[in-house]
Amino acid sequence: MPSVTTIEPFLDPEHLETAAAVEEFVAEKIAPLPAAADDDEGRAQAREILARLGSSGWAAFAAPDGDRPDSPPADLRAACLIRETLAHASPLADAVFALQALGSRPLIDGGSEDLRARWLPRVAAGSAMAAFAMTEPDAGSDVGGIRTEAVRSRDEWVLEGRKWLISNAGIADFYTVFAVTRPGAGTRGLSCFLVPADAEGLRFVGPQILSAPHPLGEIELAGCRLPTDHLLGIENEGFKLGMRTLDRLRATVAAAACGMAARALAEARRHATERRQFGRSLDDLQLVQASLAEMATDLESSRLLTYRAAWEVDRGGEEVSYRSAMAKLAATEAAQRVVDRAVQILGGRGVLAASPVDHLYRSVRALRIYEGASDIQRLVIARRLP
Numbered sequence: 029m030p031s032v033t034t035i036e037p038f039l040d041p042e043h044l045e046t047a048a049a050v051e052e053f054v055a056e057k058i059a060p061l062p063a064a065a066d067d068d069e070g071r072a073q074a075r076e077i078l079a080r081l082g083s084s085g086w087a088a089f090a091a092p093d094g095d096r097p098d099s100p101p102a103d104l105r106a107a108c109l110i111r112e113t114l115a116h117a118s119p120l121a122d123a124v125f126a127l128q129a130l131g132s133r134p135l136i137d138g139g140s141e142d143l144r145a146r147w148l149p150r151v152a153a154g155s156a157m158a159a160f161a162m163t164e165p166d167a168g169s170d171v172g173g174i175r176t177e178a179v180r181s182r183d184e185w186v187l188e189g190r191k192w193l194i195s196n197a198g199i200a201d202f203y204t205v206f207a208v209t210r211p212g213a214g215t216r217g218l219s220c221f222l223v224p225a226d227a228e229g230l231r232f233v234g235p236q237i238l239s240a241p242h243p244l245g246e247i248e249l250a251g252c253r254l255p256t257d258h259l260l261g262i263e264n265e266g267f268k269l270g271m272r273t274l275d276r277l278r279a280t281v282a283a284a285a286c287g288m289a290a291r292a293l294a295e296a297r298r299h300a301t302e303r304r305q306f307g308r309s310l311d312d313l314q315l316v317q318a319s320l321a322e323m324a325t326d327l328e329s330s331r332l333l334t335y336r337a338a339w340e341v342d343r344g345g346e347e348v349s350y351r352s353a354m355a356k357l358a359a360t361e362a363a364q365r366v367v368d369r370a371v372q373i374l375g376g377r378g379v380l381a382a383s384p385v386d387h388l389y390r391s392v393r394a395l396r397i398y399e400g401a402s403d404i405q406r407l408v409i410a411r412r413l414p
């Protein structure tokens with residue numbers, strides 16, 4: 029973990045305690061976990077990680093609930109510190125924390141008191157796993173292309189459709205699902221629903237296997253019946269709820285990218301000092317020094333943008349979309365470069381499957397795609413240029 033001094037101007041004194049405490053937790057409970065060998069192992073490990081995050085109190089930071097006195101306050105900088113530290117040790121653990129936040133945010137913002145009381149304490153305790161189901165085969169960046177429909181009939185909603193590329197599909201306890209409630213109205217006709225995994229008509233179709241451990245998959249909703257209070261927020265305003273969720277949490281994706289980049293830099297530095305070629309260590313070679321300098325500069329600038337964006341969220345500023353999109357764009361693109369340079373510095377060792385930098389190489393790529401691809405972030409930034 030890089031020191032907090034770079035980002036201290038954006039932190040409150042209690043964040044320094046959070047950073048130290050989460051680092052200790054990760055060193056004890058997350059870093060020793062073996063890398064999952066396949067998708068089944070990754071799924072089992074994701075649930076184990078969630079249990080550990082829950083029992084240690086960290087999962088509660090993913091789902092801060094202002095109505096409960098035992099819940100930590102909403103604090104995006106703390107969430108960023110947690111994601112950065114988790115991603116440094118385990119991209120899978122980072123994903124588990126991230127999905128608790130993403131899947132439960134629409135419930136926090138739009139759920140009835142009863143629904144929140146039923147689910148949020150379990151989300152915070154790590155006994156209920158959340159998922160966020162927006163993407164479909166024909167609706168990725170273009171959310172207005174969603175085809176899943178929700179029709180109201182008397183005292184229930186009936187959902188029909190299919191969601192794919194959904195993190196935690198098959199292991200989640202509930203999904204926040206986006207569906208069309210006013211056909212033909214595009215993004216103005218979407219609503220958001222909480223769908224328990226055991227709801228009648230919800231079926232896990234199967235996993236979609238990634239090159240790095242990450243439980244991903246497809247679900248089908250066939251005549252899926254829900255009580256009317258499972259609508260989150262206002263009918264036909266689901267797009268706004270979804271975008272608010274993504275805007276808010278985007279800086280945490282940037283934080284995860286910083287964690288992966290920091291780990292890659294640490295591995296590269298260690299190797300460069302230990303490895304000798306041409307009679308001297310690699311870090312005596314100016315071209316290697318230049319590469320390490322570029323990596324460090326990428327990391328420092330990413331962290332500044334990330335915590336600047338999180339500070340904007342925490343202070344209720346007006347530039348959340350702009351700053352969060354810029355942080356995500358810059359940090360995820362930079363992390364890709366940093367990880368690639370680390371692989372290069374490690375040479376052949378860097379592409380061995382057991383190497384931490386190879387694991388990072390396989391993990392970091394998706395960050396430039398999910399929660400809004402880099403090109404979408406560029407559009408958001410361009411539209412909001414001051």
Ligand SMILES: Cc1cc2nc3c(=O)[nH]c(=O)nc-3n(C[C@H](O)[C@H](O)[C@H](O)COP(=O)(O)OP(=O)(O)OC[C@H]3O[C@@H](n4cnc5c(N)ncnc54)[C@H](O)[C@@H]3O)c2cc1C
Nearest residue numbers: 160161162163168169193194195394397398399400401403
């Ligand atoms: C590991 C992983 C986890 C995921 N988890 C979830 C999840 O939990 N829940 C969920 O709902 N989804 C999830 N997704 C899906 C993810 O959000 C989508 O993949 C993403 O939104 C892009 O959609 P798409 O794949 O359909 O690509 P497309 O929308 O087809 O876009 C492909 C590419 O086209 C370009 N492009 C698209 N539109 C534009 C434009 N307007 N201007 C310029 N370029 C453009 C971009 O370069 C983009 O990368 C996950 C994806 C991955 C890889």
